[in-house]
Amino acid sequence: MHHLSVALIIFACVFCSALFGLYLRTLLPQHHLDDDSIGVVKLATSLIATMAALVLGLLISSAKSSLDMVDASVTRDAANIILLDRVLARYGPQTQEIRDVLKQIVARTTEQIASGDAAQLAALYGPEALEHAEFVLRKLESLAPQNDMQRRLQTRAIEMANDALAVRETGLLQAAGSTPGALLITLVLWLCIIFGAFGLFTPANTTVVIALFLGALSTSVAIFLILEMNTPLDGMVTVSMSPMHEALAVLGH
Numbered sequence: 001m002h003h004l005s006v007a008l009i010i011f012a013c014v015f016c017s018a019l020f021g022l023y024l025r026t027l028l029p030q031h032h033l034d035d036d037s038i039g040v041v042k043l044a045t046s047l048i049a050t051m052a053a054l055v056l057g058l059l060i061s062s063a064k065s066s067l068d069m070v071d072a073s074v075t076r077d078a079a080n081i082i083l084l085d086r087v088l089a090r091y092g093p094q095t096q097e098i099r100d101v102l103k104q105i106v107a108r109t110t111e112q113i114a115s116g117d118a119a120q121l122a123a124l125y126g127p128e129a130l131e132h133a134e135f136v137l138r139k140l141e142s143l144a145p146q147n148d149m150q151r152r153l154q155t156r157a158i159e160m161a162n163d164a165l166a167v168r169e170t171g172l173l174q175a176a177g178s179t180p181g182a183l184l185i186t187l188v189l190w191l192c193i194i195f196g197a198f199g200l201f202t203p204a205n206t207t208v209v210i211a212l213f214l215g216a217l218s219t220s221v222a223i224f225l226i227l228e229m230n231t232p233l234d235g236m237v238t239v240s241m242s243p244m245h246e247a248l249a250v251l252g253h
Contacts, residue, residue, distance in 0.1 A: 003235060007224035010188050015216035017192035021199020022208070028200075038201065045197040052190040056222060059179065059187070063229035070232040071239040073171030078243035080164040081106055084157060085251050091143070091153045098139045103251040105132050110244040113233055133165050179230050184223070191219055
């Protein structure tokens with residue numbers, strides 16, 4: 001909801017700038033609106049519009065890349081957890097407690113992410129969540145292999161658990177990304193200038209107002225998507241938790 005509020009504020013700023021441009025056109029002397037003057041305004045606006053388009057494209061690309069990386073982390077983590085469970089199953093009944101704890105941790109984490117609650121999402125970054133993962137590692141290290149096969153399986157299980165923990169932490173760090181405030185403010189300022197200049201180019205009528213409205217709406221939606229993709233664990237645009245649900249369905253069997 002915070003991102004939606006920001007997008008609405010940006011929309012209001014940009015659209016009001018366009019309306020101000022339409023109003024300013026009625027106040028300026030005619031010689032300020034001749035072809036030469038409008039030509040210079042259009043050139044300056046084109047320069048600003050080019051920079052704004054580049055920055056907007058960069059932010060969209062960066063946000064989409066962040067979303068894709070977190071999504072890939074979730075899928076890889078789910079695969080690692082399934083493989084770890086199968087290795088523990090091959091080790092023997094001595095690992096049943098570890099497998100139960102592993103399933104509980106995955107279920108709790110999936111529930112926290114799916115809840116969308118800020119407090120529960122914040123708990124993912126806390127020391128308690130890390131301690132639960134380290135508990136599994138300690139349990140794996142405390143196993144007492146009885147033969148060479150169990151020793152190999154123990155070694156492999158520890159490596160896989162470490163890898164799953166690393167992927168989890170990497171995904172959480174990537175999901176905590178944010179859009180640089182200064183860059184966002186600069187982009188909004190440029191958009192306000194651009195739409196304000198648009199209002200100077202033509203007399204006000206219903207068609208022009210609707211076109212400016214839709215343009216302001218489109219740019220604010222684009223910024224809203226950028227903000228949402230930069231926080232892929234909560235909001236309206238989130239990563240799919242299907243891999244984790246599928247992992248839960250096979251854990252412990």
